[in-house]
Amino acid sequence: MYKKAISFIIRDLILATSYKFEFFLRFFFMLFSILTFYFVSKLVGGAGMAHLEAYGGDYFSFVLIGIAFSGYLMTALRSFSESIRGEQMMGTLEAMLVTPTDTSAIVTLSSLWSFIFMSFRVFMYLVIGILLGVDMSNANVFAALIILVLTIICFGSIGILSASFIMVLKRGDPINMFFMSTSELFGGVLFPISILPEWLRTISHLLPITYSLSGMRHALLQGYSLSALAPEITALIVFSVVLVPMGLLSFKYAVKRAKIDGSLVQY
């Protein structure tokens, strides 16, 4: 399987770098969002200190981790469904589906490049953040990697669930719309969820991104040990146990549905 994965990565790397200007622009404009939040944090100063204390007390560090790692959710929500739509629109999906490679594998492997690109982006975010004064000297990298793996599994499953709807409905996927619209507000991307009223915080606790970002901040900014991160890790494992089979089964059903409708390659 890894050889197949490499083939997909090479294909997407060649395709991405064949549009050289866009490839470099994406890196260049990445700087702008970081700088925006850097200056917002200068303005905010210590205003929200009470809410930020649990994460080290600095708003820029807080929001840097938020925008960097929420990118994985956005990537997951977009990449699976966009890989299907992209292949459908390019006309290559049919040629791929008559090969012995399983449809789920095709969709999953088609998204690999997006996750690699996102990881590189996150790395760049963190490097720029450190250059702008974010303190990660105590970071527990091993714990952060465990949280990252669980985050990708959880978000990836949501992405596959979302792709199932795209496979059948072609447009108007409710999973994507739900997570896109709720994650920034309730997931603690731009502000700590402790600011939210108690009753709204309930929604935050139902979203995997809440545990992912909280765990990542504790691991990278405060160097929490694995045992201290147990609540976040346990929550992410529970989400994975529920979401992975749900995503795979729904995708299997969606492919069967599309084969019955004859709409596999329609968009």
Added chain:
Amino acid sequence: MEYTIETHDLTKRFALQKGFTNFLRHPFRKDEMTAVYDVNLKIKSGELFGILGPNGAGKTTLIKMLCTLILPSVGTARVNGYDIAKDSGKVKESIGFVTSDERSFYWRLTGRHNLRFFASLHNYYSDCAEERIDELLSLVGMKERGDDRFLSYSAGMKQRMAIARGLLNDPAVLFMDEPTRALDPGAAQNVRKFVKEHITGDEGKTVFLSTHHLPEAEELCDRIAIINEGRIVAVGTLDELKSTLDKPDPGLGDVFTHYTGKEFERGAAPNHVYQGRRGMMGGGRPRGMRF
């Protein structure tokens, strides 16, 4: 296994999209159209079988069912001994699919990169894949252009690459969906020659070819099935089909009109052009294609 492809009452019905008013008036009514109806075919190994029909007759739906891209509503089919619904993975291992859609490649990759990628989907990697790709590029006469971007190829070259891709896994059965649709008469003639001489001749593969060009079916196919509005209305060799007509020296066009009630579309070239070109079949290169 007596037959390489065998279908029993193969039927495909598609649900029709309802308009908004219709949906409100009859929310539970299911409107359907039958694209392929009760198809029973038996195709032997090494046979070049043509399915001939006008646009919208059901040729592509039938091919897509046999390639496992669409599930049948009723009936069964076996390809290379495997059931298309229950053993779709095994079916896909033993077939190749050649489409006339040139968009089915990555245009910004080279021809070789494209083949390398699709080879990996067939579980061919590294040296094994490279060897096969080199062999196929030579076979379809694209060795010199293999490292050029796909977008720089002519329509004929793109079709040659489609054939090379269809042969990547050395399939026992090759499905070809209107393989000459986008080609000029000369290029189309070369594709036909390659299919006849190399794919079925030298390699002995079973070819299931759909076309709406009568001369193509006439020139290539061992047996022809005429499909009209989803139903197979006649099957046989060219002579058998002609013999069913009570008319002196009938052509396939007459057979087609007799069974479908329709005049055939004169496509890339009319019959007399093909009659003239048929004399060229014996000449030229024994292997490989040139356009």
